[in-house]
Amino acid sequence: MFNPSQADVRRFFCSVYDKNKTGQAMEAIEIIASQWIDEHPEYHAELQDVDAALAKMAEVSTVQENPFLHLSMHLSLSEQCSIDQPRGIRQAVELLTRRRDSLHDAHHEAMECLGQILWESQRAGRPPDGDAYVDAVQRRATRD
Structure with a gap:
């Protein structure tokens, strides 16, 4: 079973954002993730810089929604529905x-x-x- 770390999740979504933006080929799960990323332009700034995204992992915000958690939940729901x-x-x-x-x-x-x-x-x-x-x-x- 795949059990990604918080850093793995952030790297995945930043990579998908970059691949989509630059027109690179993507795997099926990346295509689904890119569709949810497209639905959330408010997260694009955070997805542009993987190093900044990784640096923010230690921050806890009660005000701001975690875009990586939010996108992960969209992806989980898509996968749950598909099977x-x-x-x-x-x-x-x-x-x-x-x-x-x-x-x-x-x-x-x-x-x-x-x-x-x-x-x-x-x-x-x-x-x-x-x-x-x-x-x-x-x-x-x-x-x-």
Whole structure:
């Protein structure tokens, strides 16, 4: 199983940004990542300089969103939907996408659910509850 470090994640997204900007060939996962990067121009400045991105790893900001975490969650959701794992997530995100008329907005809502499930899992010292995660996304897709 691939278990990238925080530095690996930052290098990956900075590399994808550079490859996309310079028209270099990319692997499938990089293409997906570049699409999410394109959706977030507010992060482009941070993705331009890998050394600065690595230097900022020690900084903790309660004000600014972490672009690397945010993009990683988009990429995770894309991968989860592509393989429907946990089972039902693809349909739940598709329903939420139709409801919000935006895959991007649906991802942001599903990311809130994912973050909550991960927080609860860490707090309780148990594996994440995939069923509860899918249920939370489905609730968002069906509520008024």
